[in-house]
Amino acid sequence: MIQRLRAPSTLSAALAALLLGACGDDGTGVSEGSASTTDDTTGTTASTTTTTSTTASESTTSTTTGSSASASTSTSTSETGTTTSTSTTEPATTGVDPTTDTTVDTTTDTTTDTTEGDPDADMDGVPASEDCDDADPLNFPGNTEVCDGQDNDCDGDADGGAVDAKTYYSDMDKDGYGVDEASTIACAQPPDTSEVGGDCNDNDPDAYPDADNVCPLGASCKTIFDSGIAGDDGLYLIDPDGVDAGEAPLEVWCDMVNGGLTAALIINSVNEGTYIGDFGAGYVSTAKLAVDPAVTSSANAMATQAWLDLNAFGYDELWLASYDAGAAAYMSEAIKRTDLRINFGEDGYLLYNDPNGYYWCGGDKAYADAGIGQVNQPMGAPADCKGHTSLGSGWDFSLVGGVGQYNQGLTLCGGDASTWMYAKYGATMIFYPNTGAAHVVWVR
Numbered sequence: 001m002i003q004r005l006r007a008p009s010t011l012s013a014a015l016a017a018l019l020l021g022a023c024g025d026d027g028t029g030v031s032e033g034s035a036s037t038t039d040d041t042t043g044t045t046a047s048t049t050t051t052t053s054t055t056a057s058e059s060t061t062s063t064t065t066g067s068s069a070s071a072s073t074s075t076s077t078s079e080t081g082t083t084t085s086t087s088t089t090e091p092a093t094t095g096v097d098p099t100t101d102t103t104v105d106t107t108t109d110t111t112t113d114t115t116e117g118d119p120d121a122d123m124d125g126v127p128a129s130e131d132c133d134d135a136d137p138l139n140f141p142g143n144t145e146v147c148d149g150q151d152n153d154c155d156g157d158a159d160g161g162a163v164d165a166k167t168y169y170s171d172m173d174k175d176g177y178g179v180d181e182a183s184t185i186a187c188a189q190p191p192d193t194s195e196v197g198g199d200c201n202d203n204d205p206d207a208y209p210d211a212d213n214v215c216p217l218g219a220s221c222k223t224i225f226d227s228g229i230a231g232d233d234g235l236y237l238i239d240p241d242g243v244d245a246g247e248a249p250l251e252v253w254c255d256m257v258n259g260g261l262t263a264a265l266i267i268n269s270v271n272e273g274t275y276i277g278d279f280g281a282g283y284v285s286t287a288k289l290a291v292d293p294a295v296t297s298s299a300n301a302m303a304t305q306a307w308l309d310l311n312a313f314g315y316d317e318l319w320l321a322s323y324d325a326g327a328a329a330y331m332s333e334a335i336k337r338t339d340l341r342i343n344f345g346e347d348g349y350l351l352y353n354d355p356n357g358y359y360w361c362g363g364d365k366a367y368a369d370a371g372i373g374q375v376n377q378p379m380g381a382p383a384d385c386k387g388h389t390s391l392g393s394g395w396d397f398s399l400v401g402g403v404g405q406y407n408q409g410l411t412l413c414g415g416d417a418s419t420w421m422y423a424k425y426g427a428t429m430i431f432y433p434n435t436g437a438a439h440v441v442w443v444r
Contacts, residue, residue: 281345
């Protein structure tokens with residue numbers, strides 16, 4: 001088959017050109033044109049469409065919002081008909097960039113309780129009107145108080161009654177032990193306090209509980225008196241050798257009325273004087289010192305022969321005293337420790353007239369009776385304790401001596417020869433083992 005092509009119609013082309021020339025520049029909005037051709041062979045029609053868009057602008061002014069609206073109309077014309085479409089653009093708000101994101105965030109901040117009128121800013125469950133510190137969830141009424149410098153329970157007292165506070169004891173002598181009766185509970189340790197209690201004398205740095213939790217009041221009655229805690233005459237716990245050293249703490253009778261005298265030696269007439277020879281040397285039966293010395297001369301007295309180590313014990317002066325039937329009978333003048341010529345336990349004269357006029361001798365019977373082994377014999381002194389052949393193993397405290405004047409003072413004899421002692425100075429001889437007499441060495 002032979003197919004022939006047909007040239008476009010000259011008339012149609014001329015018409016399109018006429019339309020373009022007549023309407024293209026007159027402001028009517030004709031923008032383009034098209035021609036239609038038909039293929040004679042196939043019967044297919046090709047259309048050239050001329051679209052005319054006419055935009056009519058209408059301006060609407062709102063006196064309320066100050067916005068404007070516009071509308072546009074588009075008209076399309078073809079050989080087969082004309083189609084007109086109209087679009088309307090919503091007014092834009094004056095002064096607002098249409099590209100600006102105007103989304104409003106309506107999300108609620110759940111970290112703050114916005115209870116109307118009474119907020120709870122710290123979210124501790126207590127409203128601000130009842131909370132003493134609504135900026136801190138650790139502080140609110142009813143909370144547990146702890147040591148942090150804040151008022152956790154809102155009682156107006158920061159750290160007051162804190163559950164982790166410690167107990168501190170007054171420690172004025174700074175020996176590391178405080179007084180139980182003077183304690184305080186605090187978060188920070190106050191000055192002059194200790195975390196350890198149990199001190200029995202807070203005025204003496206050498207008096208505090210030992211390893212057995214025994215607390216002596218001092219080394220002697222004098223140190224107790226000097227510390228200012230002495231009371232009436234009576235029994236006091238002392239530790240002569242110091243805490244955890246030497247002899248264990250022990251009770252002694254203290255004469256506090258006369259400035260803290262310690263009853264360091266007690267021997268009564270109920271005892272037969274077995275150890276009188278070395279009296280005052282070492283610690284002997286110290287438990288029996290825990291008694292009122294006057295009682296040891298009473299009718300119901302038990303045998304007593306006890307002493308501290310007078311060579312080691314701390315003192316400056318001593319007195320020799322006697323008791324008769326439960327009452328004080330005699331007391332010598334104060335004798336300086338430096339006046340003693342020999343140590344306790346040695347055979348010989350502790351005193352020999354000078355400087356105070358007293359004579360005081362004692363020792364084993366080999367010396368006292370036979371004159372053997374005297375230590376530091378004074379010039380002119382007899383070899384046998386002033387020649388007192390009946391003195392035995394004891395002492396003489398006479399102010400005078402010589403023929404016919406033996407044993408005129410306080411005489412204590414041992415188990416040999418004349419076994420007796422004076423209850424008074426130069427009188428009331430009590431023979432062993434009868435009750436009624438006692439001799440005491442007081443020291444201070």
